[in-house]
Structures are given as C-alpha cells and as structure tokens.
Amino acid sequence: MGELSKRLRAIAGLVPGSCRVMADIGADHGRLALAICRRLPAVRVIASEFQPGPLSALRAAVRAAGADGRVMVCAGDGLQAIPGWLECDTVVIAGMGGKLIAGVLQRGREKLAGVRRLVLQPMTAGRLVRKWLLSNGWAITDELLVNETGRLYEVLAAEPGNMVVDDPDLYEIGPLIWARRVPGLVSRLNELAAAARRVLTGMMAARRQVPSARLTRQYEKMVRMECKKYVAEMLAGYKTP
DSSP, X not given: OTTSOHHHHHHHHTSOTTOSEEEEETOTTSHHHHHHHHHOTTOXXXXXXXXXXXXXXXXXXXXXXXXXXXXXXXEOSGGGGSOTTOOOSXXXXXXXXXXXXXXXXXXXXXXXXXXXXXXXEESSOHXXXXXXXXXXXXXXEEEEEEEETTEEEEEEEEEESOOOOOOTTHHHHOHHHHHTTOTTHHHHHHXXXXXXXXXXXXXXXXXXXXXXXXXXXXXXXXXXXXXXXXHHHHHTTOOOO
C-alpha cells in the first residue's frame, strides 16, 4: 500500500484480515479499494460513487488495474449503492463531513444488518458520527489520529455492541483517543481548545444577542478542553509553564 497517503493507510489498516466483502462508499479513484484487494486476496469490494464524473474515473481506475473481477463499481447514494442481494461484512466511509457520514448511516440502516465492522473517517464533526454510533447499537473499538501535511485526521472503527460515554467532551475528542493517549492527542486537544476559544470570542463580541447561560457553557467547555490538554501534556512528559 505504498502509494496510499498516510490517511488512507490508516483507514486500510483498520479493515480486518478476515474481511470477505467490503463496501467503500464514496470510493473516489478507488485507491483504497484496490489496495485492499492487493492485501487481502480473497476479498471482494463494492466501490460506489454517486456523481457521473467520479463514477467514470472510478470505473477507469478499476479497469486499468485489471480488478474488474474483484471490484464491483456501483452507482448510488450512500449505502443504497450496495446491491440488495449482496451482504457486506465491512463498510468504509471516508473523506466526508461527520454530518454527512451520520446521515449516510441513518438512511442506510437496513444495509448494516450483517456488517461486523464500520471504518469511518470524518473530515469534520466527528462528534456527530460518534453520537450516531453509540445511539444505534455500535461500540467504538479503535480510534487513530493521523497527521498528514500538517492536518490531523480522525479515523475510527466500530462494531455492533453497547458503549457508554459519560463525558460529553469525549464525543469530540474520541473516547479511545483519550483513554489510550493516542499519538497526536495533545495536538488534537490544542485544536479543540483553540476552536472553543474562537467560538467564545465571537459570542463575546455579540454578547447582547447571546444568553448569558450559553456564554457560561461555552466558557466552561473551553476551560475543560484546556484542562484536558494540560493533563495530556503531563502524562506525555511535556513541561507546561
């Protein structure tokens, strides 16, 4: 998988070796699908795209790789692209916003009946993905942070099961990212604290239109993120003034 980006390598690494049928929803040029085929000789992949342009590019990439017999290119919106007669054990949805990924999962719930693993990579709003998973009978089993060209990406895996998150901040941070002190945690908390500070600054500028209770909640969120960052730095051996 040498031609894959760090982000795609991390996603591919969460696809289990026992996978037999994988769906790659929004497969783009098929790099991930083709890499999985090379790594797992017995796997079959459904690679989907919705728009005609990306769909044509995907078909061309699969044809050029000689993978027509193992990669089925399907047109469709989200999980609805998976043929009704075919059951997947692994579904990958990557490179979309968290709100969009949660919507794809919600609209295609019936397609998840036989799925044993979800591998998800939200570009934004990962909290919405985590909230959907924990509200719909899925437990997060792995979480990674990938630093690529100066940007941190979240990658997570989930399997059917129950999971409880008592700290609402962990929907944004990632419960396993926090619990396991995943590499990149301090940088992630720095991003979240800075984002909370920016929101608070904007609210303060318009404080006459913002209820004081809302201002208080945002201030408390910023403080919690700063405190978590401090704890993570201490545990990682940083020296914080």
